[in-house]
Amino acid sequence: xxxxxxxxxxxxxxxxxxxxxxxxxxxxxxxxxxxxxxxxxxxxxxxxxxxxxxxxxxxxxxxxxxxxxxxxxxxxxxxxxxxxxxxxxxxxxxxxxxxxxxxxxxxxxxxxxxxxxxxxxxxxxxxxxxxxxxxxxxxxxxxxxxxxxxxxxxxxxxxxxxxxxxxxxxxxxxxxxxxxxxxxxxxxxxxxxxxxxxxxxxxxxxxxxxxxxxxxxxxxxxxxxxxxxxxxxxxxxxxxxxxxxxxxxxxxxxxxxxxxxxxxxxxxxxxxxxxxxxxxxxxxxxxxxxxxxxxxxxxxxxxxxxxxxxxxxxxxxxxxxxxxxxxxxxxxxxxxxxxxxxxxxxxx
Ligand SMILES: C[S@@+](CC[C@H](N)C(=O)[O-])C[C@H]1O[C@@H](n2cnc3c(N)ncnc32)[C@H](O)[C@@H]1O
Numbered sequence: 179x180x181x182x183x184x185x186x187x188x189x190x191x192x193x194x195x196x197x198x199x200x201x202x203x204x205x206x207x208x209x210x211x212x213x214x215x216x217x218x219x220x221x222x223x224x225x226x227x228x229x230x231x232x233x234x235x236x237x238x239x240x241x242x243x244x245x246x247x248x249x250x251x252x253x254x255x256x257x258x259x260x261x262x263x264x265x266x267x268x269x270x271x272x273x274x275x276x277x278x279x280x281x282x283x284x285x286x287x288x289x290x291x292x293x294x295x296x297x298x299x300x301x302x303x304x305x306x307x308x309x310x311x312x313x314x315x316x317x318x319x320x321x322x323x324x325x326x327x328x329x330x331x332x333x334x335x336x337x338x339x340x341x342x343x344x345x346x347x348x349x350x351x352x353x354x355x356x357x358x359x360x361x362x363x364x365x366x367x368x369x370x371x372x373x374x375x376x377x378x379x380x381x382x383x384x385x386x387x388x389x390x391x392x393x394x395x396x397x398x399x400x401x402x403x404x405x406x407x408x409x410x411x412x413x414x415x416x417x418x419x420x421x422x423x424x425x426x427x428x429x430x431x432x433x434x435x436x437x438x439x440x441x442x443x444x445x446x447x448x449x450x451x452x453x454x455x456x457x458x459x460x461x462x463x464x465x466x467x468x469x470x471x472x473x474x475x476x477x478x479x480x481x482x483x484x485x486x487x488x489x490x491x492x493x494x495x496x497x498x499x500x501x502x503x504x505x506x507x508x509x510x511x512x513x514x515x516x517x518x519x520x521x522x523x524x525x526x
Contacts, residue, residue: 179209179224183348186326186363189216190231190356197222208342227342228334230351231358235260236330239267240351243332262377263330263353265420265487270375271332272424273485274311277478278336281313282471284514288314288370288399290522291512296321298395302365305389307354308372312337319347322366326359328352354382361388362525368397371518374490380500387504390525396506397522403491404516408464412483419484427485435477442469442476467515497521 181199188195194216203211212224214231222231225244232240241247274280289295299322309315309327315337319325327337327349334351341347352358354369354376367389369382376382383398390396403409419427445461446469448454458466468476483489494511497519501509506523514520 179212179227179229180207180345180348181209183229183326183350184214186324186348187214187229187231187350187358188360189218189220190233190352190358191220192216192218193360194218195360226335227338228349228351229358232330232351232353233356236263236267236353239264240332243271259377262487266375267331268424269331269420269485269487270310270329272428273478273481274329274331274333274336276428277474277481278311278339280311280475280478282475282479285314285317287514288518288520289397290510290520292510293397293522299325299366303363304366304368305357305359305364307357307367307369307386308375309333309337309349310371312340312349314368314370315341315347315349316344318368319344322346324348326350326364328354328357330354354385357385357389359389362391364389364391365394366390366397367394370397370399373398374401374492375486375488377488379490379492383500384504387500387506387525392525394525395522396501396504396525397520398497399514399518399520400497401489401491402513402517402519403493409491413489416484416489420487424485428481431477431480431484434480435473438468438480439473439476441465442471445469463516467517492519494519 184197184199187197197214197216199214201209201212208227209224210227213221214229215221222229230240285295299318301323303324304322305326306315307328309329310333312327315325315327325347330353334349338349367386369386373379373382387396442465445465448457497511498509501523505526507526509523511519511521
Protein backbone atom coordinates (compact mmCIF):
# COMPACT_ATOMS: atom_id res chain seq x y z
CA UNK A 179 0.00 0.00 0.00
CA UNK A 180 1.33 3.41 -0.97
CA UNK A 181 0.77 5.80 1.98
CA UNK A 182 -0.58 8.42 -0.46
CA UNK A 183 -3.82 6.43 -0.80
CA UNK A 184 -4.85 7.09 2.83
CA UNK A 185 -6.13 10.59 2.05
CA UNK A 186 -8.87 9.04 -0.14
CA UNK A 187 -10.04 6.36 2.30
CA UNK A 188 -12.86 6.54 4.84
CA UNK A 189 -13.95 4.14 7.57
CA UNK A 190 -16.77 1.90 6.31
CA UNK A 191 -18.24 1.83 9.82
CA UNK A 192 -18.66 5.52 10.64
CA UNK A 193 -17.86 7.18 7.30
CA UNK A 194 -15.08 9.38 8.73
CA UNK A 195 -11.76 9.95 6.96
CA UNK A 196 -8.32 10.72 8.45
CA UNK A 197 -7.49 7.08 9.16
CA UNK A 198 -4.28 6.65 11.17
CA UNK A 199 -1.62 4.54 9.47
CA UNK A 200 0.55 2.23 11.59
CA UNK A 201 3.44 0.65 9.70
CA UNK A 202 4.85 -2.75 10.73
CA UNK A 203 6.78 -3.58 7.58
CA UNK A 204 7.69 -1.36 4.65
CA UNK A 205 9.60 -2.01 1.42
CA UNK A 206 10.57 0.65 -1.14
CA UNK A 207 7.87 3.08 0.07
CA UNK A 208 5.22 0.34 0.05
CA UNK A 209 3.55 -0.58 3.37
CA UNK A 210 3.41 -4.39 3.37
CA UNK A 211 2.11 -5.01 6.90
CA UNK A 212 0.37 -2.62 9.29
CA UNK A 213 -3.06 -1.19 10.02
CA UNK A 214 -5.39 1.72 9.30
CA UNK A 215 -7.34 2.81 12.35
CA UNK A 216 -10.33 5.11 12.61
CA UNK A 217 -11.07 7.36 15.59
CA UNK A 218 -14.28 5.30 16.08
CA UNK A 219 -12.08 2.36 17.08
CA UNK A 220 -12.41 0.26 13.90
CA UNK A 221 -9.13 -1.07 12.62
CA UNK A 222 -8.36 -2.43 9.15
CA UNK A 223 -5.29 -4.62 8.75
CA UNK A 224 -2.82 -4.19 5.90
CA UNK A 225 -1.70 -7.66 4.83
CA UNK A 226 0.65 -8.44 1.95
CA UNK A 227 0.63 -4.77 0.84
CA UNK A 228 -3.19 -4.52 0.67
CA UNK A 229 -5.54 -2.70 3.11
CA UNK A 230 -8.37 -5.08 4.00
CA UNK A 231 -11.39 -2.79 4.42
CA UNK A 232 -14.12 -5.36 4.98
CA UNK A 233 -17.05 -5.55 7.36
CA UNK A 234 -16.70 -7.53 10.59
CA UNK A 235 -17.60 -11.07 9.50
CA UNK A 236 -15.87 -10.89 6.13
CA UNK A 237 -12.84 -9.47 7.89
CA UNK A 238 -12.76 -12.40 10.32
CA UNK A 239 -13.03 -14.84 7.41
CA UNK A 240 -10.25 -13.04 5.57
CA UNK A 241 -8.00 -13.03 8.67
CA UNK A 242 -8.47 -16.79 9.09
CA UNK A 243 -7.32 -17.22 5.45
CA UNK A 244 -4.02 -15.49 6.34
CA UNK A 245 -3.73 -17.19 9.74
CA UNK A 246 -4.26 -13.97 11.73
CA UNK A 247 -6.47 -12.98 14.68
CA UNK A 248 -9.31 -10.45 14.35
CA UNK A 249 -8.78 -6.80 15.43
CA UNK A 250 -11.37 -4.62 17.21
CA UNK A 251 -14.43 -3.48 15.24
CA UNK A 252 -18.19 -3.28 15.24
CA UNK A 253 -19.49 -3.92 11.73
CA UNK A 254 -21.93 -6.71 10.89
CA UNK A 255 -23.62 -8.29 7.82
CA UNK A 256 -26.84 -10.31 7.61
CA UNK A 257 -25.85 -13.99 7.47
CA UNK A 258 -27.27 -14.97 4.05
CA UNK A 259 -25.45 -12.16 2.26
CA UNK A 260 -22.31 -13.03 4.14
CA UNK A 261 -22.58 -16.67 3.02
CA UNK A 262 -22.73 -15.65 -0.67
CA UNK A 263 -19.94 -13.13 -0.25
CA UNK A 264 -17.76 -15.61 1.68
CA UNK A 265 -18.19 -18.16 -1.14
CA UNK A 266 -17.40 -15.43 -3.71
CA UNK A 267 -14.20 -14.53 -1.85
CA UNK A 268 -13.13 -18.18 -1.88
CA UNK A 269 -14.04 -18.96 -5.51
CA UNK A 270 -12.45 -15.87 -7.05
CA UNK A 271 -9.64 -15.88 -4.51
CA UNK A 272 -8.58 -19.31 -5.78
CA UNK A 273 -9.17 -18.40 -9.42
CA UNK A 274 -7.13 -15.21 -9.55
CA UNK A 275 -4.29 -16.41 -7.34
CA UNK A 276 -3.99 -19.55 -9.49
CA UNK A 277 -4.44 -17.74 -12.83
CA UNK A 278 -2.72 -14.49 -11.78
CA UNK A 279 -1.30 -13.96 -15.29
CA UNK A 280 -4.74 -14.09 -16.96
CA UNK A 281 -5.28 -11.70 -19.82
CA UNK A 282 -7.93 -12.33 -22.45
CA UNK A 283 -6.95 -9.07 -24.19
CA UNK A 284 -10.50 -7.75 -24.19
CA UNK A 285 -9.95 -4.40 -22.42
CA UNK A 286 -11.19 -2.45 -25.47
CA UNK A 287 -13.90 -5.01 -26.30
CA UNK A 288 -15.46 -4.65 -22.86
CA UNK A 289 -15.97 -0.90 -23.29
CA UNK A 290 -19.09 0.47 -25.02
CA UNK A 291 -18.79 1.59 -28.63
CA UNK A 292 -17.51 5.14 -28.90
CA UNK A 293 -15.43 5.01 -25.71
CA UNK A 294 -11.68 4.57 -26.08
CA UNK A 295 -10.11 3.43 -22.78
CA UNK A 296 -6.66 4.43 -24.04
CA UNK A 297 -7.66 8.12 -23.93
CA UNK A 298 -10.89 8.18 -21.88
CA UNK A 299 -9.23 7.80 -18.46
CA UNK A 300 -6.31 10.14 -19.14
CA UNK A 301 -5.39 12.36 -16.17
CA UNK A 302 -8.45 11.28 -14.15
CA UNK A 303 -9.13 9.94 -10.66
CA UNK A 304 -10.91 6.61 -10.92
CA UNK A 305 -12.21 3.51 -9.24
CA UNK A 306 -12.43 -0.02 -10.56
CA UNK A 307 -14.68 -2.39 -8.64
CA UNK A 308 -13.95 -6.12 -8.98
CA UNK A 309 -10.42 -5.83 -10.35
CA UNK A 310 -9.67 -9.58 -10.22
CA UNK A 311 -5.99 -10.19 -10.92
CA UNK A 312 -5.50 -6.58 -12.03
CA UNK A 313 -5.26 -6.90 -15.81
CA UNK A 314 -7.46 -3.86 -16.52
CA UNK A 315 -5.97 -1.87 -13.62
CA UNK A 316 -2.52 -2.30 -15.13
CA UNK A 317 -3.73 -0.81 -18.43
CA UNK A 318 -5.82 2.01 -16.94
CA UNK A 319 -3.15 3.20 -14.49
CA UNK A 320 -0.92 3.78 -17.53
CA UNK A 321 -2.99 6.87 -18.39
CA UNK A 322 -5.10 7.75 -15.31
CA UNK A 323 -3.90 10.20 -12.66
CA UNK A 324 -4.84 7.89 -9.79
CA UNK A 325 -6.52 4.52 -10.11
CA UNK A 326 -8.09 2.56 -7.23
CA UNK A 327 -8.56 -1.16 -7.90
CA UNK A 328 -10.92 -2.81 -5.42
CA UNK A 329 -11.97 -6.43 -5.08
CA UNK A 330 -13.90 -8.41 -2.48
CA UNK A 331 -11.78 -11.53 -2.84
CA UNK A 332 -8.17 -12.59 -2.29
CA UNK A 333 -7.69 -11.73 -5.98
CA UNK A 334 -6.25 -8.51 -4.52
CA UNK A 335 -3.01 -10.41 -3.76
CA UNK A 336 -2.52 -11.06 -7.49
CA UNK A 337 -3.65 -7.53 -8.42
CA UNK A 338 -1.19 -6.01 -5.96
CA UNK A 339 1.74 -8.01 -7.33
CA UNK A 340 0.77 -7.10 -10.87
CA UNK A 341 0.49 -3.35 -10.25
CA UNK A 342 2.80 -2.56 -7.33
CA UNK A 343 5.37 -0.98 -9.67
CA UNK A 344 2.77 1.64 -10.71
CA UNK A 345 2.96 4.63 -8.29
CA UNK A 346 -0.59 5.78 -9.13
CA UNK A 347 -2.33 2.43 -8.67
CA UNK A 348 -3.81 1.42 -5.30
CA UNK A 349 -5.26 -2.02 -4.56
CA UNK A 350 -7.79 -2.36 -1.72
CA UNK A 351 -9.76 -5.40 -0.54
CA UNK A 352 -13.30 -4.07 -0.15
CA UNK A 353 -16.91 -4.83 -1.02
CA UNK A 354 -18.87 -2.91 -3.67
CA UNK A 355 -21.73 -2.62 -1.14
CA UNK A 356 -19.46 -1.06 1.48
CA UNK A 357 -16.85 1.01 -0.31
CA UNK A 358 -14.31 2.97 1.75
CA UNK A 359 -14.72 6.20 -0.26
CA UNK A 360 -16.95 9.26 -0.01
CA UNK A 361 -19.82 9.46 -2.52
CA UNK A 362 -19.33 11.55 -5.70
CA UNK A 363 -15.55 11.18 -5.41
CA UNK A 364 -14.45 9.78 -8.77
CA UNK A 365 -14.16 11.06 -12.35
CA UNK A 366 -14.78 7.54 -13.58
CA UNK A 367 -15.93 4.26 -12.06
CA UNK A 368 -15.87 0.99 -13.92
CA UNK A 369 -16.90 -2.52 -13.10
CA UNK A 370 -16.22 -5.14 -15.78
CA UNK A 371 -17.54 -8.69 -15.56
CA UNK A 372 -18.49 -8.28 -11.90
CA UNK A 373 -22.09 -7.17 -11.27
CA UNK A 374 -23.46 -10.53 -12.49
CA UNK A 375 -21.60 -12.25 -9.63
CA UNK A 376 -23.08 -10.12 -6.82
CA UNK A 377 -25.93 -11.22 -4.51
CA UNK A 378 -27.95 -8.13 -5.62
CA UNK A 379 -26.62 -6.67 -8.91
CA UNK A 380 -29.10 -3.74 -9.25
CA UNK A 381 -28.24 -2.64 -5.70
CA UNK A 382 -24.55 -3.15 -6.48
CA UNK A 383 -24.98 -0.85 -9.50
CA UNK A 384 -26.60 1.83 -7.30
CA UNK A 385 -23.58 1.74 -4.98
CA UNK A 386 -21.23 2.23 -7.94
CA UNK A 387 -23.38 5.02 -9.33
CA UNK A 388 -23.06 6.98 -6.07
CA UNK A 389 -19.27 6.99 -6.26
CA UNK A 390 -19.18 9.04 -9.50
CA UNK A 391 -18.95 12.85 -9.37
CA UNK A 392 -21.30 15.04 -11.44
CA UNK A 393 -20.48 14.70 -15.18
CA UNK A 394 -18.23 11.77 -14.32
CA UNK A 395 -18.70 8.45 -16.12
CA UNK A 396 -19.76 4.96 -15.11
CA UNK A 397 -18.85 1.96 -17.27
CA UNK A 398 -20.14 -1.51 -16.55
CA UNK A 399 -20.22 -4.79 -18.39
CA UNK A 400 -22.60 -7.68 -17.67
CA UNK A 401 -23.49 -11.06 -19.18
CA UNK A 402 -26.15 -11.02 -21.91
CA UNK A 403 -29.28 -13.13 -21.55
CA UNK A 404 -28.94 -14.14 -25.20
CA UNK A 405 -28.34 -17.90 -25.17
CA UNK A 406 -30.95 -19.52 -22.89
CA UNK A 407 -30.19 -23.08 -23.97
CA UNK A 408 -26.44 -22.87 -23.26
CA UNK A 409 -27.03 -20.92 -20.05
CA UNK A 410 -29.60 -23.49 -18.87
CA UNK A 411 -27.20 -26.39 -19.47
CA UNK A 412 -24.42 -24.59 -17.69
CA UNK A 413 -26.64 -23.74 -14.71
CA UNK A 414 -27.51 -27.45 -14.34
CA UNK A 415 -23.79 -28.30 -14.33
CA UNK A 416 -23.03 -25.50 -11.89
CA UNK A 417 -25.33 -27.08 -9.28
CA UNK A 418 -22.53 -29.66 -8.92
CA UNK A 419 -19.41 -27.64 -9.73
CA UNK A 420 -20.07 -24.77 -7.29
CA UNK A 421 -20.01 -27.38 -4.49
CA UNK A 422 -16.71 -28.97 -5.55
CA UNK A 423 -13.40 -28.31 -3.76
CA UNK A 424 -11.35 -25.78 -5.81
CA UNK A 425 -8.53 -28.19 -6.71
CA UNK A 426 -10.87 -30.94 -7.93
CA UNK A 427 -12.87 -28.43 -9.95
CA UNK A 428 -9.69 -26.98 -11.37
CA UNK A 429 -8.60 -30.42 -12.61
CA UNK A 430 -11.98 -30.78 -14.38
CA UNK A 431 -11.52 -27.33 -15.92
CA UNK A 432 -8.14 -28.34 -17.36
CA UNK A 433 -9.90 -31.31 -18.97
CA UNK A 434 -12.81 -29.23 -20.31
CA UNK A 435 -10.44 -26.47 -21.41
CA UNK A 436 -8.17 -28.90 -23.24
CA UNK A 437 -11.07 -30.39 -25.23
CA UNK A 438 -12.44 -26.93 -25.93
CA UNK A 439 -9.04 -25.66 -27.05
CA UNK A 440 -8.57 -28.62 -29.41
CA UNK A 441 -11.91 -27.82 -31.08
CA UNK A 442 -10.87 -24.16 -31.42
CA UNK A 443 -7.45 -25.16 -32.76
CA UNK A 444 -9.15 -27.37 -35.38
CA UNK A 445 -11.13 -24.36 -36.56
CA UNK A 446 -7.94 -22.28 -36.71
CA UNK A 447 -6.35 -25.06 -38.79
CA UNK A 448 -9.34 -25.08 -41.14
CA UNK A 449 -9.05 -21.31 -41.53
CA UNK A 450 -5.35 -21.64 -42.33
CA UNK A 451 -6.16 -24.22 -45.00
CA UNK A 452 -8.68 -21.82 -46.57
CA UNK A 453 -11.68 -23.94 -45.59
CA UNK A 454 -13.42 -21.31 -43.47
CA UNK A 455 -15.99 -20.36 -46.15
CA UNK A 456 -16.89 -23.99 -46.65
CA UNK A 457 -17.30 -25.10 -43.04
CA UNK A 458 -17.67 -21.67 -41.35
CA UNK A 459 -21.52 -21.66 -41.48
CA UNK A 460 -21.57 -24.91 -39.44
CA UNK A 461 -19.14 -23.75 -36.75
CA UNK A 462 -20.66 -22.12 -33.62
CA UNK A 463 -19.74 -18.46 -33.04
CA UNK A 464 -18.36 -19.42 -29.64
CA UNK A 465 -15.67 -21.61 -31.25
CA UNK A 466 -14.67 -18.79 -33.62
CA UNK A 467 -14.50 -16.39 -30.67
CA UNK A 468 -12.40 -18.66 -28.44
CA UNK A 469 -10.08 -19.52 -31.33
CA UNK A 470 -8.62 -16.01 -30.76
CA UNK A 471 -7.54 -16.91 -27.22
CA UNK A 472 -4.69 -18.83 -25.59
CA UNK A 473 -5.00 -22.27 -23.99
CA UNK A 474 -4.63 -20.70 -20.52
CA UNK A 475 -7.46 -18.25 -21.18
CA UNK A 476 -9.76 -21.07 -22.30
CA UNK A 477 -9.02 -23.07 -19.11
CA UNK A 478 -9.37 -20.01 -16.83
CA UNK A 479 -12.72 -19.15 -18.36
CA UNK A 480 -13.97 -22.66 -17.63
CA UNK A 481 -13.02 -22.19 -13.98
CA UNK A 482 -14.63 -18.74 -14.02
CA UNK A 483 -17.99 -19.98 -15.29
CA UNK A 484 -18.13 -23.14 -13.15
CA UNK A 485 -16.86 -21.89 -9.77
CA UNK A 486 -18.59 -18.57 -9.06
CA UNK A 487 -21.52 -18.88 -6.62
CA UNK A 488 -23.71 -16.37 -8.49
CA UNK A 489 -24.03 -15.89 -12.27
CA UNK A 490 -26.91 -13.80 -13.64
CA UNK A 491 -27.67 -12.81 -17.25
CA UNK A 492 -29.33 -9.56 -18.32
CA UNK A 493 -31.28 -7.91 -21.13
CA UNK A 494 -30.13 -4.62 -22.61
CA UNK A 495 -33.21 -2.88 -21.09
CA UNK A 496 -32.15 -3.96 -17.58
CA UNK A 497 -28.89 -2.12 -17.88
CA UNK A 498 -30.46 0.96 -19.47
CA UNK A 499 -33.01 1.03 -16.61
CA UNK A 500 -30.29 0.92 -13.96
CA UNK A 501 -28.56 3.93 -15.50
CA UNK A 502 -31.82 5.86 -15.87
CA UNK A 503 -32.94 5.18 -12.31
CA UNK A 504 -29.56 6.30 -10.98
CA UNK A 505 -29.99 9.64 -12.79
CA UNK A 506 -27.45 9.16 -15.57
CA UNK A 507 -27.53 10.81 -19.02
CA UNK A 508 -26.02 10.04 -22.46
CA UNK A 509 -26.59 6.34 -21.76
CA UNK A 510 -25.22 3.84 -24.28
CA UNK A 511 -25.45 0.07 -24.01
CA UNK A 512 -23.77 -1.87 -26.80
CA UNK A 513 -23.17 -5.60 -27.25
CA UNK A 514 -19.84 -7.35 -27.33
CA UNK A 515 -20.43 -10.49 -29.35
CA UNK A 516 -23.42 -12.41 -27.92
CA UNK A 517 -21.89 -12.61 -24.48
CA UNK A 518 -21.83 -9.12 -22.92
CA UNK A 519 -23.60 -5.79 -22.65
CA UNK A 520 -21.19 -2.88 -22.30
CA UNK A 521 -22.74 0.15 -20.62
CA UNK A 522 -21.79 3.83 -20.45
CA UNK A 523 -23.44 6.78 -18.72
CA UNK A 524 -22.61 10.26 -17.44
CA UNK A 525 -23.84 11.41 -14.06
CA UNK A 526 -26.38 14.22 -14.52
C1 LIG B 1 -15.15 -12.54 -13.29
S1 LIG B 1 -14.11 -11.68 -12.17
C2 LIG B 1 -13.65 -10.28 -13.18
C3 LIG B 1 -12.34 -9.68 -12.75
C4 LIG B 1 -11.86 -8.52 -13.62
N1 LIG B 1 -12.82 -7.45 -13.71
C5 LIG B 1 -11.46 -9.00 -14.99
O1 LIG B 1 -12.20 -8.71 -15.94
O2 LIG B 1 -10.43 -9.66 -15.12
C6 LIG B 1 -15.25 -10.95 -11.00
C7 LIG B 1 -14.56 -10.28 -9.82
O3 LIG B 1 -15.54 -9.55 -9.08
C8 LIG B 1 -15.23 -9.65 -7.71
N2 LIG B 1 -16.43 -9.35 -6.91
C9 LIG B 1 -17.56 -10.09 -6.82
N3 LIG B 1 -18.42 -9.51 -5.95
C10 LIG B 1 -17.82 -8.37 -5.52
C11 LIG B 1 -18.20 -7.34 -4.61
N4 LIG B 1 -19.35 -7.38 -3.96
N5 LIG B 1 -17.34 -6.32 -4.42
C12 LIG B 1 -16.15 -6.27 -5.05
N6 LIG B 1 -15.74 -7.23 -5.90
C13 LIG B 1 -16.56 -8.26 -6.14
C14 LIG B 1 -14.73 -11.08 -7.56
O4 LIG B 1 -13.99 -11.26 -6.40
C15 LIG B 1 -13.93 -11.26 -8.85
O5 LIG B 1 -12.56 -10.97 -8.69
